Amino acid sequence: MSAPRSSIASDTPRFAQFKLVLLGESAVGKSSIVHRFVKDQFDEFRESTIGAAFLTQTVLLPNNITIKFEIWDTAGQERYKSLAPMYYRNANCAIIVYDITQESSLEKAKQWVKELQRQANQDIIIALAGNKLDLAESDPSTRKIKKEDAFTYSREENLLFFEVSAKTGEGVKNIFQSIAKKLPIDDFKPASSNANLRNSRHNLGVDLSRSSINQSSCNC
């Protein structure tokens, strides 16, 4: 590798991997945010998450820094709460999602913040994200949670704060970028020394698409 290794020069390619967990009330759009971020897609109807889903995505920061997020997208229903520690254990960062058109969802989000502050990693970075901005923009009367209220709360609790729309994609990337910037840069290793990046491309050689039911032709 031609990059200078003596000191961490600004253009040395560096790589780090972080565990991120999404939490929040049921049907606030956690999975949709993840899918917008990872695949840049949006499905109006998405099957509810059972247990959890797992996806990865890399973010490129200036100065040749690559961050790979291991994203744990959890189920939102109250009774799945007992499964959550399994997913937020050792998480470096969390996105707590609420629905700006659903008043109860911010309360639920606050509970999650409390739980994470008490039981997750000490230095976990928490972002609060109000989803479904598109609904409030097309019809302001649907908005049930004022931006200022959520913002004030996030200030008090020292959280990152965003209002996003997974449907239009507005602000979604920004959450991940902002989190990436806040992550501890000291942990970053030169990319050449870390095999993870290569491995992460490791595809199991199987790619079965869910759309098999829709396959029309057969290849016999």
Added chain:
Amino acid sequence: MALPASNLNFNNHPNNDTSEEDEDWELLLDLESTLSRNPNNNSIQLILDNLEDFNQINQNYSVNNQSTTHLSNLLSTSNTNNTQNNDSEVLSKSDIQSLLNINDDYNVSLICPICNKSLFNNDSNAHSSILDPNIQSCCEKFFKKINKISSYKISYWFYFLNNHYKTITTFPNLTKSFFYSINGIPSQLRSKIWGLILGGSDKFGNLKNKWFQDLFNNLNDDNSPYLRIIINDLNRIFPNLHYFNNELNDGQLNLKKILNAYSIYDSEIGYCQGLPFLISILLFHFKNNSITFLSLTKIFENNKNKNFKKIFDKKMTGLSLWFYQFDSIFAKFLPDLYNYFDLLKIDSKIFLSQWFLSFFAVSCPFQILIKLFDLMILEGFQPTIFKISLIILKKNENLLLNIDNEDIEVIYQHLLSENIWGVFNNDLNLILNDLINIDNNLISFQALEDLEIEFNKKNVSIKEENKTINNNTNTSNTSTSGGYYESPFVKFFRYGFTNTVYNQVPAKNQNKPHTQSTDSITESSVDSNFDAYSVSSHSSNSSNSIKRYHQKSVSSVNNNNFNVNININGKHQLMSTLNSSNTSIITGPEPNNLNSFDNSLEYNEMFGSLPQPNLLKVGNNGHQKSSSVFSVNSSFSTVSLNPSTPTNFYEVKQKMKKQFKLKEMELKNQIESLDSKVQIFEQIIHDDKQLIKKLFKLYLKSSKDVDESKITEKQRIKEYKVLKEVQQRIQI
């Protein structure tokens, strides 16, 4: 293909033109005996076990003595079909033939056996039997062929629909071969077959218990507390299916009604995400709310499925048992992969929770899912879900073993995605073949039950272990002395099996002797409403256990909620007492009773620690506690103590008594002070009344005086003052 069912070559069989039904029966018996010579024939046990329970019949029905059964017998016996009016009526073969000719959206499950492609683009095309214009010749041929079903297949389903119980028990191997082969179940008959096995509908596809219709309607008069979340989820169930993909379609409307009704009907479960996958698949086939609802209740009522229900309840109490059972079977079935996961510290719960709670619906292609549901319904949900999980792991074993050690997340990602089905290359035959070849002894109901007992025992021994650790290291257990309490589940995930995990002992195991405890002392009888304290002593050589059922002594405490609160208050106190003497305490509410105080307590407090039903069991002295203890509305506390300080228990008890008395005194004082206040107020009111009477008399007198116009100015002023006083008094 190596499917044992292929021993049966349906097409080469001499076509049986005879209309004699007895001959058909003989023919099926011949086939059955051919199949039963197959080395795999022990694997019919699951079907029979499951069937027996579904029908709640305890007959020892011998499969081998059936050779002389005739159709007349078959059709006259109505021992299992409790259809009220329809017993005498019989579906004829032509009925079945015409049923088979109906084209409907069950076609969605049809798969070409040659190229393994689904025949229809989507369920709406399947509904109208519109084949894809680009369809391959093999698929087209196949579609024509399945519309002409060979005659003895018809015979089989003819017998099945008329008396499924007898048909299955007489031809278990044949049944298995039908259920385990692609398109073995005519898709047009599937809803009737499911309905019969589950007990939701009769052979004509009508609701089996008519009054359920009314029950269903009545339940739907109310709105469930879960309605908001149910509505949120409606468009998130199989959004690819036409039937469910629009809020105006029947699918979503009916699903809403069923989910609403069921969440009211069953307060233990209420509504659990994951369950709609089961319900919607049933609904998709039954196309009838009441039948779906009845079938669902029957599934959960089935004793064999008792742990199935528990994985959906409010605290998902059954899930940790399932994980334990599965892990044990997994370790036996695929030791290499199991050890590999162990080495990488891969937590199987992470993917198993998705598989178990969603019936694989999250990742499995729909037409495969339907076939898997055939098997779940035939052989029971838990064993089949376990079997499917095992073959997924087995098929993916090579891939998983060859992943770089550091790439744990690739393994998780693979196992949580639809990629797990990729190794089957969408080939249903491969899946079915693997499923039928699993040694069913591994996952028989008996094996699962044994593991359940083991699981419960293990909890006890782990608890003792914890106590020993506490004694040795002189540190207190985080779970009991921490500032907050965790649910058993949180603990389970946090510490795995190093902490105690609650699981209920099945009632029928109550009588089996406890392995460890040799000496037991029992005191007092068990009341239906009781507090139980269990003192289990432990030393290096022997273990004694003292069980004590403490009949509730505080007569004033009758309310359950109040009772629980006291338990928890008591726990705080117990902990402060006992931590100093190196003991661990396990305290908690009785799990069956969670619903009743769900609202009254904080989540964490409720599961502060875990109850151990095992400890409640009385040892060898024959004084057995009745199993009904687990069903009564009660709560209990369990206290484990060091044998060297057995008096601690009594100290604790004394302290608690003191605490109660103090509280009682406090309350009495309060009541007294309130009483005295009441008296004062009554006195004031009395005085006021007297005054008003006086004044009123005075007023009457004075008004007389006015009439007589004999009042002086002085009198007027006096009267005015008096009236003023009255007004003020009244205002006060």
